[in-house]
Amino acid sequence: MKRSDFPFLGFGVGLRRDHYVHIIENHPRIDWFEILSENFMVAGGRPLEVLEAVCARYPVVMHGVSMSIGSTDPMRRDYLRELKALAQRCEPAWISDHLCWTGVGGRNLHDLLPLPYTNEVVAHVAARIREVQDFLERPLLIENVSSYMAFRDSTMTEWQFLAEIAERADCGILLDINNIFVSAFNHRFDARTYIDAIPRERVIQFHLAGHSDHGAYLLDTHDHPVRDEVWDLYAHAVRRFGPTSALVEWDDNIPEFDVLMATAGKARAIHEKITGETPRDAIRSELD
């Protein structure tokens, strides 16, 4: 896997139901969309019609929440088959999911739970990522999650764990800047140290989102604007990784599409200021 194997998509937003009509009718000038894979793993009806319309006009990336790559259950073949079929339908620029487990014993918690950071778990997860990549016949990006608990058994830091798995599995990294910020507060580590330790060649995408402050901990809620401290961390990441496709996630208290556009625009402005480059909006200008 090489960074140059992946296109630079620019600055996009997550495709959410609240905005379907606006996007299909008005074709807003946004570089790209990220879809939640599971929302479109259905037999038919409106979601697939919307997806077809969006894919016809914009680059799309598939982002999943249910792969459960860190579970000790066998990989779910039914899930992978449907994921592969969806990928064949929308030909995403890439597919991503989270470095976590979401269930065990055939049951699903519908949450992104952290793993103990040990060599044994590194080997387990890396082998499963390779299995998924072989099955999908596409590279996978794994994303760091926000976490609220850490394991006594851990023998390495989260950033060592993430980097080691990506190297061993030969996969990409979706670096969620807000998740780093949230987990840094919750576990008292330095967010910049995390970013500086991630191998540059593996990072293909950034996530930006808002979180909520519960006093004793921060919660990754995706229901607020991106906080200034997270923008600062994003700037640090742009300095380290250079041009990297960035995406704004907003899943609750979803604002008007223009607010998401403006947030993606801010990510672009920070990127341009730091790199001194105006990323050529090649895809959009071709479409226009």
Added chain:
Amino acid sequence: MPSDLNWTERLLYRLITAPSGVAEGLAQEKSFAPNALAHVIAGDDRLSAEERVDIYANMYFYRILDVLKEDFPATLAMLGDARFHNLVTGYLIEYPPEHFSIAYAGRRLADFIESHPMREEFPFLADLARMERALIDIFHAADATPLDAEAMRAIAPAEWPALKLMRHPATEILALQWNVATVLGAIDRDEKPSPPARKQLSMLLWRSRNRVSYREIDGAERDELEAIAAGCTFAEICEMIASAAGEENPAAAINQRLEAWLRDGILVRG
């Protein structure tokens, strides 16, 4: 598979899904000494190990509760927040999510209500939940090209008698004991719903241009649509319609029935 990881994941699963919270879940762990969780999860001055797992336990319950509130607005309106909350607590014990998509979390809610004591006060509740779930299932059901009047006219009349029709995959017939459509209508109009009347009926649900609609059908139409699903020919279906119409103009009855089915996209070519 790392055995330590499997042990840890199973422990956390049990604690997160414990119906009365992590503390009660810990008390149920017979082979687990008090404070043993602190040897698995690191606590600190801000949050203990138990409080940290509790964050996940809350998110598990409330994330699914929110999805079910969105999927079952009429059931929620009839029960109110507190009773709905209790219903979901019990439901998740009996039917914990197994599907990879959270959209399926409420798939068995009507089955659970069938044997729930709440049914004594709300005897129509299982029918209501079944109807709300069916609306979602049909919204996401498979696509197929519906047979419309123009497509029917394009088929040579000589082929009609042996023609095999099928019901569109995005259709369903529910056998209901209560007229729960009145509750759904009130919710759609943003009105406070009243309990529905007891009435044994068949409800046809279908999807047309991405909108899910429903209407009550009589026993004859239900039997005809079931016969179509079972693979009867067009001639056999026409005989059924004519027979139900009796002496009164069977041709008109066939035309009327077919017109409605073709208009609503109920049929596909078999």
